Amino acid sequence: MIGQDSEDEAEAKPIVRRYNSMSELMIERNPEPYNAEPVPGALIERFLTPQNLFYVRSHGPVPDLPADHRIEVGGISVGECSISIAELKARFPVRTVTAVLQCAGNRRTDLQQVGKTSGDPWDIGAIGNAEWTGVRLADLLDAVGASDASNLFVCFTGADEVDVEGEVAPFGVSIAMTKARAPDVLLAWAMNGEPLASEHGAPLRLVVPGYAGVRSAKWLTRIEVKDTPSEAPIQAHDYKLFPADVTSETADWTQGLTINAMPLNAAICSPGSGESLPAGKVRIEGYAVAYERDVSRVEVSLNGGRDWRQADFSDDPDGQWSWQRWSLDAELPKGRQHLVVRAFDDAGQGQPELPDTMWNFAGYLCTAWHHVHVLVE
Numbered sequence: 001m002i003g004q005d006s007e008d009e010a011e012a013k014p015i016v017r018r019y020n021s022m023s024e025l026m027i028e029r030n031p032e033p034y035n036a037e038p039v040p041g042a043l044i045e046r047f048l049t050p051q052n053l054f055y056v057r058s059h060g061p062v063p064d065l066p067a068d069h070r071i072e073v074g075g076i077s078v079g080e081c082s083i084s085i086a087e088l089k090a091r092f093p094v095r096t097v098t099a100v101l102q103c104a105g106n107r108r109t110d111l112q113q114v115g116k117t118s119g120d121p122w123d124i125g126a127i128g129n130a131e132w133t134g135v136r137l138a139d140l141l142d143a144v145g146a147s148d149a150s151n152l153f154v155c156f157t158g159a160d161e162v163d164v165e166g167e168v169a170p171f172g173v174s175i176a177m178t179k180a181r182a183p184d185v186l187l188a189w190a191m192n193g194e195p196l197a198s199e200h201g202a203p204l205r206l207v208v209p210g211y212a213g214v215r216s217a218k219w220l221t222r223i224e225v226k227d228t229p230s231e232a233p234i235q236a237h238d239y240k241l242f243p244a245d246v247t248s249e250t251a252d253w254t255q256g257l258t259i260n261a262m263p264l265n266a267a268i269c270s271p272g273s274g275e276s277l278p279a280g281k282v283r284i285e286g287y288a289v290a291y292e293r294d295v296s297r298v299e300v301s302l303n304g305g306r307d308w309r310q311a312d313f314s315d316d317p318d319g320q321w322s323w324q325r326w327s328l329d330a331e332l333p334k335g336r337q338h339l340v341v342r343a344f345d346d347a348g349q350g351q352p353e354l355p356d357t358m359w360n361f362a363g364y365l366c367t368a369w370h371h372v373h374v375l376v377e
């Protein structure tokens, strides 16, 4: 420690918090069906988000499926068949992919400051980063002789019944054949090396890296090749992006943009909004995501967005689908302090400043600069 005693060189320590129970770690957004997100400070502690800290977004009750459950496969030029998870493991190479899963409604609360929206009031925790293990969807599609024509879609059905604006039907979504055949799209049975928990889709779920969480169907029962997108209400009448002058009453669902690829985003997780901190050095931490591109830099402002400093990246992930955790050690003076974060991708593109510029009635894809207000005592 010789010569390292000046205050400037003293390293800030991450803020340590103690939690006494899971209910202090998960913020319930809806009791029935259970939807919840982790408290931001706990979310950012690890590169891989543990299953019990991973947000849960379910549109209906969690179905209970046996481990020997079979998934039906069929559709255009595919002979009707079914396959169990044991057969998937035996027939195809097992792959592991680290990828973020993020709900398109993550950060909806910032849009709700601009105007009322539908949907659960997610803060910044409807996101997690996990290591998914399974087989490539492409390998199964090849094995059943599916065409790779780019005008086709692969449709997925879940075992849960969901209610979309009064229309009750099994959960169903689809992705284009070109994405379905991308090497990192998995039929997964494990998360972070553990069997999938029931709330995260056991025994088998789809994982579509880079796409909104909704496309990663849980509790798979059927995979079908079609020449149209899934007609299920979740695909057809939900998770679409509309301009600000469209309301839930005027929306023509055939005109909305189907939310697939997720945009550049960043959030401050620690300190959390409204927290009180002792004066002195503090470590500010959070995440940034860019998917198809890399996050090239993350900037933090300590004065509401007037001046910016570059944060350091905390991890060096392989592959393109992980989040980047970042941190910045800073000296915060006493009083109310206003922290802001914004990220840039490797095309030099940043995030819009204000949520006002992206408000939409369903509250999707909030990518505005993220603000946190703290009291330094």
Ligand SMILES: Nc1nc2c(c(=O)[nH]1)N[C@H]1C(S)=C(S)[C@@H](COP(=O)(O)O)O[C@H]1N2
Pocket (backbone or CB within 6 Å): 054, 055, 056, 057, 058, 059, 060, 101, 102, 103, 104, 157, 158, 159, 160, 162, 171, 199, 200, 201, 212, 213, 214, 215, 216, 217, 218, 219
């Ligand atoms: N069968 C089924 N799959 C589903 C859902 C669902 O309600 N039912 N929710 C979707 C949505 S909107 C999201 S954001 C993710 C959430 O996955 P998680 O609960 O494991 O975090 O699952 C997707 N897959």
Ligand SMILES: [Mo]
Pocket (backbone or CB within 6 Å): 057, 102, 103, 104, 105, 213, 214
């Ligand atoms: Mo979602």
